[in-house]
Amino acid sequence: MPLRQAPGAPKVSVMMRILGGCLLVLVCAGCIRRVDEKTTITWWQFWTDSRAKPLIEELVATFEGANPNINVEVVDLTWAEGHQKIVVAFATGTTPDVLELGSDWVAEFSSKGLLLDLTAEAERHLNQFAMWEPVAYQGRIYGYPWLLGTRVLFYNKDLMRRAKVDTTQPPATWSEWLSQARAINNLKGDVHGFAANTFERHRLYKKFLPLFWSAGGELFVDGKCALNSRAGLEALTFYRELCKVGVFDVQRELDLAFQRGKIGFTISGDWLLQQLRRDPKSPRYGLALMPRADTGISVSFAGGEYLVVPKKSVHAQEAQLFIDFLLQPENNLKLCRAIGFVPAHTAAAANPYFTEDPHLNVFNRQLESSRATPVHPRWVEIEEMIEGAVERAMYGGTSPDSALERACSDIDQLLSRP
């Protein structure tokens, strides 16, 4: 049927036909090419430093070699901006097929039904992995534990010796800790007893909550904030005293200061151990379990990296295949040895590499009494309020009990909002 043409515009119409023809050819070409095309899955992950990244690439290459019809596209995220990018991706439906999430971020997405329910598959592996709590929500499982990390006490033996503290007896209780930190802080020169985190996000609460837990605290009691309990007051009062003999800075600078021998005690993770081992000028140091409240037990913060599949993924099967590959004990172990984390796979974590190394073994032991961030859909907001309370007390303007009182009323108000 001839097309009806407006008078005076035949040339346009010819052009349109040519263009239309070209378009058709292109579309057909696209259809034909699709048949033998590989499936490409995207993986968003956080391991970008020079030690981890080559291993990530190696793992991906091995997987692609074993699965010639699957391509894995790796997209790097940063800790500072990653959370934002992920939320935006979920909001706009541009999520990847496999996503690495920090333990404290999973609930925000699992609670809103944005992650693929992996319960059926995961239940078959339950006892092979540790720390499932962060990916569980209302009885379903939304991801796999991948890498586990905890924080322990690092102490500087050189400074302890100078302060006449027995280096074979690192502090086991809060009062020992405080008196040793004070002794070091009184030394001459630019040295400090303790390393106190400042305004960085996602950091400070990880230092404070273990103390709170060690004093017997629970964040929520009967659905209400219980930060202002006796345990909260005890923990915050102690932390404030510790900060008084401390230097304030961001985590990276604190780690560096410890490495340069300027800090007596710091709470840090496996990355600092790696840093100290690589640096020939490191001071003599030791690692110990987190000191316990004088009446409590040693508790630390456990964080972990989890692998999840967003619900929108159209390659869920391939994604699952890739996750299975990453979680194989030998792959889990390989990556952990490079980055210093403990494998979530219990068989890999039992490797002599972790159990026989006196330093790494402290992490292994600490993991047994470590707790993760409470699973809560609004955790990111709650965390900011807890950090606000700690900061208020740290900078001295507010008493610990009124700081905690305020945080609790803020948190309760947040929980009451729809």
Next chain:
Amino acid sequence: MKPLWRRPAVWLVAPWAISFVAFWLFPLGFALYLAFTSYSPLGGDLSFVGPQNFVRLWGDGDFWQAARNTLLFVGVTVPVTTALALGLALLLNSRIRGRGLFRAAFFFPSITSLVVVALVWTALYTRDGVLSSVAVALGFTPPEHGFLLSTSTALPAIMLLDVWAAVGYYMLLYLAALQALPAEYFESARLLAASRWQTLRFVIWPALRPMTLLVLVLNTIKSFQVFIEVYVMTRGGPLGSTRTLVYFVYNEGLVKFDMGYASAAAFALFALVAAVSLVLARRLGFGKEIAV
């Protein structure tokens, strides 16, 4: 009458008009709507909730702290920057040795990325940074943990950086205005035996009034939106002492993803900027002829 799409003017205006509507007018209107919802990108609820975001804002201590910090920031940096810019422009308009070098040197911060500048100044402000040593040498006691980690010095430290970074640009504007002044003004001043101060007060200052207005309005609007320095250097800390309104909006909207609340705060900021700009324009006689 030709149909609309046949008129060339329509086609010429269209690219701008479309982008204006799509990327400016629509988002603005949508943000106003969002301010009356409790929308979050993950929750996705767009239902109208009335003015509750504004009510919450009214009772939010963090918001008022941010508003106070912002007003203080604007109130201090804008006059200081303007005065310094004018002073530098007058100096560099006279025939002094190395004039070109100085002009370039003062303008240099304006062409450097503010992120880079902020990172460099962060290093200067640390506990063992240069400025602490300078303070000690001058007999002052610098803050124990560095300038950016003390609630009393963090905001002034950022203000100082902002003045340093902004002054060159406004100096250039003043310099251009000074060079555009007719030589007759100065000649008549000389003939009337005006002193230097009188020349400045009664000739140069009134003649520069349109430029002063431009500098003040530009700088006020820019200073109300201060964000990069805060984001890079302190993230609003310590204890919210450097939290500004834009940082507050960012934190509510893009960290906590409470878009409705963030939109409400953004409109509060908009109202504040509009009010201050209007007052400025009125006080300085916007649109009046220059009387010499």
